[in-house]
Amino acid sequence: MTFLDRMADLAESWWEATATATPPTAPAPGHRELMRQVAAAVALRVVRPEVGGADPSRLVVAEEVAARLAALQGADGLFSSDGNLHSPPDSAFAINDLGATIAVIDAADDPALAPLRRRLLEIGERALPALLAGGVHTPNHRWEIASALVRLRALDERAVQRAEQWLAEGVDVDADGLYSERSANYAAFVSNPSLLVLAEALVRPDLVEVVHRNLHAQLVLTDADGVVETVFSRRQDQDGAIPLSAFHTQLRRFALAGCETCAAGAEVSEPRTPELAVGALLEIVQEPTLGAELPPLERWPETDVVRHFPGVGLLVHQHGGVRTVVYGGSDVPHVNRIGSGLAGNPTFLRFRAGDAVIRSLRLSRVMFGLGPFRSEGLVVDDGVARLHERAAARYYQPLPVASHQPDGGYRLTDDGRFQASMAFGERAHDEVELVTDVAVRPGPDGVEVEVTAAGVDTGWSLEIALGEGTVTGAAEVAPEVYRPLSGVVELRKGRDAVVIETSVGSGADMAGWYDPGEAYTFLGGTDALAGPRLYLTGTTPGTWTLTLRRA
Template identity: 40%
Template structure:
């Protein structure tokens, strides 16, 4: 198969990557076969399908259509597949309200939520336009898709949004509608959204700083907008985000999320959803580093085959042979100043430092804010120190969250052999005691305004009272070392308990700590270690133990007054102490002789018996 110029960046007669194309078709066929088997065996399958979310239904239609128009698919021109797609459009029509939008979900009458499904339907129409000769079923399906699109169009032209990425999802739907059913109003409305400017910083982070929304919304939306409306500058922004993403890929194949302002900020995010843009730009812009990322993105198979197959049919350049991949340098570092995220990589380990929390500015946990209190992570081999956190027993104000990182460059390292970089994170928190109301502000009936003082609310007119404030200043200085990092904690303020929490990804052996339970430990003295196979991270020293410095994590009153928590999942080690004063934690990655690796490396603990 040769790839011809399709008007969307393809090159003429580009050699086909047969293995990649076959793997995409096989993944799509597998999913389509399951849908067809369910619908033919289960008499109630259609009834069950009718209650699926509209986005699921639209995705199924796109999948079935992509297989039908692919000559290498086992379902090429399948009448059964087209019949199932037609029945699925009936279920989708039943979910379309009087506004033209789809019902369902927690966002009611939502133009952007409906846009996700409308984008899939418009892609299905574009795929059917490739079919030749046109069958009666395919013609009928295109008519049904237009019957869904027509009543939705006014909502797309007038509807609003409530998150940053929604602007681009709606704009993408406007572009796809214009591609299938041209109308200058569609372009005008998309240009109105685009006139706000794309929310991407010089490093390549979109304002939500979320890998999930970059991969599934902003990047694909800007690509289709650039394709349909001839705006290559939008593609340049996608390339910027992809260049950043290269620096966010961790040794376990995940993409860093600690900086995110969305739901993915507390978990690992896969690279697989980035496959299409990495592969497209690797070819179109001859980026060997992107070719490496595209290769890594399919290491565990094809994710979202309905989207991947549809895209490679609409943009055949994506199926071309990649340039020779070039892996990132084994020693490198990067710092995104606006997000306060640092990544320091050596052959022995990968260190992540984060100080860009939104919490200090808002003093609230909210959807759309970066709330994660993790400020350091360390990877070596199969061992992942997922999180380093610091909690304080201070008025329920929660764990340490820095809002900036100061980068201190030193011309001479401690050993005199290389430059050193120090990352300084800091936070000052305070709570007030309130004085009696002044005479001129007193109320005869004892009723005062209900106000919020930052930790709680009461009918006390807090803003009209003099205060005595207690403050705690905390600083964490992180200095990378060739095998890990040194972390210096400094506390300036009253005598309060603190606890450093290290969270390791499960599956390893924990040594040198006092057991708290089967999962967690307390490092009291000496050095502890966590290992999986031939890799280990050593940590310490311990800082003693006392009943007034308990080894616990305190999430803060934002969570606890609701009975909630933001605690990490994994195996925890605590190092405890009391302020004021300082403490230095050493983290060191090790590679052990394979003969030393233990068959007990699965959620085991060798405890300090003291």
């Protein structure tokens, strides 16, 4: 069975589960899903004409879905979704699929598709003026809108000019090939595909090279389970998991062009889910050469990797089946807040030995509700990754007499932790500080973590989030919460195991905890991890060590 057939089979199942399972009288899904349903119907008809010819019901449903899509379009030609009202960028996601679908219909030369084409063209014509004038609110939106514009360039010559105006800002990619949002999700589904469309339409080979570099970075960031590292992301996926298969057709493109690195990635990333297969099928019908069989690999890339990504504060160290990821690139210490669009994940290390996985290390402190340790940066020196944070809180002195207000009404100001009518900036203050330095020494069989804390006397708790497996050397003190019985704990899954050794005592007098900080708790929220967790506890100041190694 060919790659095209495999993707078509999965796309068929997606179509049956979405378009045909939702009657036209039901509440409409979002505009992006509706347009994807129409696009899938057209793609399936093109690659399997015998099905479409014998049973035209798919085309009938597609026309009904297109009518529902048109009904969602506002008077200004825009769509709204997820609170983004009359949104040019959100609309551009659907218009990109729409433009691609019209191109597929034109290439197919199938008279039965003519009514659907007219409907889609009407939707595009209504949206285009708003896309020509509309703005954005995230970096990737620029490329999504620009891509949608060039797909509709035949309707208005200004479309290319506007796309080039967005591109003139320069693509937000660093020397390692990572975009400013640091998001695998948006790289896979927005920036990379949009830049490839723009590269072809505007004859910009430099944009192709941006995508190629990004793919090589994503491959280094992918673990043995085929999951791309997202701990450093500034978007929603910083706490999630993005499969390498989301990049498959992009990898396939460069593999077929002769890149052995991308060929190795494509070999292990073919989509297995219907949702991803629909996207792959849409690309293949637009560009049939993407469906060609992958060239045989003459050699697999080197599995030993040491890669420092300074732009995002990340180090990947891999030797055989042992992989260490060290992270120190949080935005929170620099902007002093948690927020959408900021890298805020407090995980500073991940480790795996084969199938035995340490999902996360997070360090909490009793420190004025400031939240867990988040390094101010990552320095790699002679193979040692160094993390550093200074956390401080203030106690304020009385105002100088010249600043007194007879009515006691002082300016509402931000202390960095909270706000109060205290004119903080006009007061002398005393600081309570906690300075934390972490030295991480990855090796071929494990990693040593040395933590030194200086400053205030307080308690700390290290959370070690465990992957699946059997835990020995620890007591389960609550559901999925473990405390070490001695200085050695083992997590075993199958033939693989991670041994956890520490210089910290069992600390039975102090229960372990994770504190997300007041930025979450005052709103009743949390970024805490679920699943099995092992806790070590102790007090500052002092130095202690933790070793994770393959058994």
